[in-house]
Amino acid sequence: MIADLLPSPVETVEVYGDPADPAPLFPEEERLVADAVPERRREFSTVRACARTALSRLGVPRTPLLPGSRGAPLWPAGVVGSMTHCEGYRAAAVARAADVTTIGMDAEPNRPLRERGVLELVTLPQERYQIDSLSVQRPDVCWDRLVFSAKESVYKAWYPLTGRFLDFDEALLSIDPEGRRFTARLLVDGPVVDGVRVTQFSGVWAAGAGVLLTAIALRTPSVRAVRPPQLLGGVGAVRR
Numbered sequence: 001m002i003a004d005l006l007p008s009p010v011e012t013v014e015v016y017g018d019p020a021d022p023a024p025l026f027p028e029e030e031r032l033v034a035d036a037v038p039e040r041r042r043e044f045s046t047v048r049a050c051a052r053t054a055l056s057r058l059g060v061p062r063t064p065l066l067p068g069s070r071g072a073p074l075w076p077a078g079v080v081g082s083m084t085h086c087e088g089y090r091a092a093a094v095a096r097a098a099d100v101t102t103i104g105m106d107a108e109p110n111r112p113l114r115e116r117g118v119l120e121l122v123t124l125p126q127e128r129y130q131i132d133s134l135s136v137q138r139p140d141v142c143w144d145r146l147v148f149s150a151k152e153s154v155y156k157a158w159y160p161l162t163g164r165f166l167d168f169d170e171a172l173l174s175i176d177p178e179g180r181r182f183t184a185r186l187l188v189d190g191p192v193v194d195g196v197r198v199t200q201f202s203g204v205w206a207a208g209a210g211v212l213l214t215a216i217a218l219r220t221p222s223v224r225a226v227r228p229p230q231l232l233g234g235v236g237a238v239r240r
Contacts, residue, residue, distance in 0.1 A: 002091045002105070005204045005215040009099040011057040013050040014091035016209065018042040023049035026064040043085045051083055051092035058096060072159050082156050082215075089211045097220065101193055104157030104216040108149040110207055112142045119144050122151060122168040134177055146205060146212050147173055153214040154184045154201050161191035161198070171201075180205050182214065193218065 002012040022045040025033075029048065033041045048065050051073075056062075060076050065083075068074040075081050081094035082105040089107050113119050119128065127147055134143045150173055158166045171184040183202050190198035203216035 001206050001208050001211070001213055002093060002215065005206055005213065006093050006103070006105070006217055010093050010095045010103065010217055011054040012091065012093045013054045014089065015046060015050060017088055018046045018090070022046070028064045028066055032066070043090060047083045047085045047090040047092060050090055051081065051094065054081070054092050054094045055079065058094060060094075069163070070159065070165070072156070080160065082153075084213075086211065089209075091213070093215065093217075095217070099220055101218040101220045102157045102160050102216075104153040104155065104201070104203070106149045106152035106156065106214050108145050108152075108212045110142050110210050110212050111145060113144045113148060122148050124169055124172055127173050130175060134175065138177055141177075141207055142212065143175070146175065146207075146214070149212050150175070150182045150184065150203060150205065150214040153203055153216050157201055157203075157216040157218065158191070161193065175205075194220070 002014045006012050022042055025045055025048065033044050036044065051065055052062055055076065058079065060079060063076055066074050073081065073083055075094070078097050079094055080097050080100055080103050081092065082103040083092045084105050084107045085091070086107045087109050091105065091107060093103050093105050095103060123131070123144070131143045131147060134141070151168055151171060154171050155166050166188070170188045171186050173182060173184050175182045181202065181204050183200055185200045186198065192198070201216050203214055205212065205214045207213070
């Protein structure tokens with residue numbers, strides 16, 4: 001699913017679930033999950049195995065993948081990327097910084113947000129209006145969760161460019177249900193990339209096998225999303 005959202009020059013790897021034998025970790029990584037519950041250790045290990053496989057396709061040797069500030073992964077020099085995991089799904093996407101400026105990706109279960117209070121926390125009134133409308137048209141997609149996922153992808157694309165937090169109410173999301181794309185208009189000053197100020201992030205989304213997936217990639221040097229020629233499958237965050 002992710003390969004159709006982020007085609008070349010982005011390298012992607014996804015798996016559903018975890019292998020019986022967890023992928024080995026570097027000692028530095030082991031220390032991060034030494035006291036974690038088994039489920040957390042498995043997802044941590046599997047998503048890093050995905051990332052290392054994707055990196056190997058770029059010719060990058062195996063290396064520890066440690067979290068930096070605010071938990072954002074520290075990628076090898078000259079590489080940008082994103083990792084995500086949710087119940088039953090793990091994925092990673094990487095690219096050369098010479099080709100892609102930033103990547104943001106998020107996976108969520110295709111289930112509604114549990115409480116109305118959470119929805120009001122992570123969405124703006126205009127977004128809730130669109131969610132209500134889309135839910136009538138397409139009840140097979142949990143649009144509240146999709147908006148949440150898209151905002152997670154926006155944050156993951158934003159943070160490497162700014163080093164600053166972006167709150168949920170600082171970007172206004174609009175979803176294209178037929179084109180399976182979304183646009184997030186920044187309500188705060190965006191970063192300057194190649195002399196151009198970013199005022200919005202555009203991305204793509206997909207749904208399948210009970211998973212919602214959203215992704216953004218800004219090409220280098222032009223500030224625009226990587227858009228696939230075709231989306232496969234059916235229609236179609238907490239920072240990680």
